[in-house]
Amino acid sequence: MTPQSPGDGQVSRRNFLRNGARVAALTGLGAVVGTLVHRTSSQTTVWQIDPSKCLRCGRCATECVLDQSAVKCVHSYDLCGYCELCTGYFVPEPNALNTGAENQLCPTGAIQRKYVEDPYYEYTIDEALCIGCGKCVEGCSRFGNGSLYLQVRQHLCLNCNECAIGRACPGDAFRRVQVSQPYLLKTSH
């Protein structure tokens, strides 16, 4: 190291302070920009489930930080077959094709069944009861057209920085989407 002359001491201190101020200013600026970027990002994107990756594993019902999951079953009526024997509504081997609790697949009875005309029935989801377990989704996807699927309902979701369900999702189906298009809707077979 080059020995410093005693006269250089003041200049060094000034330089030191100047450099220190610069570093502090840059750090502060970085922090402000980082916070803004993060805030903007979390305000412009939300969590959503890609239906083409969803494995219907049941984690949406058990992993959400909310008491009752923000994930709900949604219904694409364009895809629905309005089946008399809906495999999203009935257990695999029902006693009868009626609304008896023992015949229903949904653990909370969140699907309503309504007669339309022979042999068609309409099915609607009561979101207040739905826990997002995906049992109906598996039944519908496995045997039917897949008109039932899971989506994060944005008016319920807390939009956590790290989604607890997404962390546990074995299909990596959770991803951030633009808040302007917050749902990944199924529209075709």
Next chain:
Amino acid sequence: MRRGDALRSPGSSGSNGSRRDFLRRNLQAGGLLGVVGALTASGLNVRAARGSAENPFAYDVGKFERTDANLIHYAETARFQSPRPEPRRLALGPDGALHMAAGDSVVRLAEGGAVEFEIALAGPAQCLGVARDGLVYVGLRDHIEVFDAGGQRTAVWSPPGSKTWLTGLAVGEDDLFAADSGGRAVLRYDRSGRLLGRIGDRNKERGIPGFVLPSPFLDVEWHRDGLLRVNNPGRHRVELYTASGDLELAWGKPTAAIDGFCGCCNPIHLATLPDGRCVTCEKGLRRVKVYSALGEFESVVAGPESFAQSVPPGVSMAKAALDAAADAQGRIFILDPLAGEIRVMTRKRGTTAA
């Protein structure tokens, strides 16, 4: 003395300090390794837990995925890969040659699955039928194209309707029958392409309930007894019609058990054996079975345990739909589009028809 010097000269007076330093560094390194190891292990555990945790809401059809061995009357005698991607349907020619609709083509296959002959199409072939004179009828989504034995296109029939979605073809004595899932009817044509009539339209006076098709899987088979076999998946049954459209017989029941048709809508595809028995293919629980000519359950050709049951996410049901064809010797060819395979099933010795 500096620490580095002590380490460099163990015999020096500062050797005690070096040992301390040496041990401290080893402990630090060991601790660091431990932390890294623990983090790695916990990461692995998280990943393992992601895949293996039991689903308390599982949709359980496990007991229907195993077949009683006594009910399986067929054994696999050959299996080969589809020579073309996206295989969809099978049909047999008059000489027993296997034809397959795959992607944008129809291929004729030799015994081992080699391509003997190929017809290139302008779009995906949805279904096909081969006549006794060798003409090949191919159903594209909304119209039928006819090819001679040399593969030359001889006719293109105009689409019968704006909603037409052809999903099955059967060649009769003098007619061609086309299953139109979009129009929910079987269309009867003469061999020149003139539409002669519709079969299966809902008609209370004639006792015809109409086809219920939650998904496009209407199929038709013609047998030399003169009757058409048509599946009615939403009603879980097979219906037998005359060529003029009279409903003669219907059989089948909804159940996940082996003797019926599972899920919301099955069977999806049919084949007929020389003696009039009917081969049915199902989705959901992917299985192939044989019923007597009058509709009594007889046996299983290939049970659910024979096929991959879970259709990968994002793969449409149509791309996993089993199809079958039966030849004059009673062999049953099964097409598994998901695996891209064709299996040849032969009746086991000692088993008898119902």
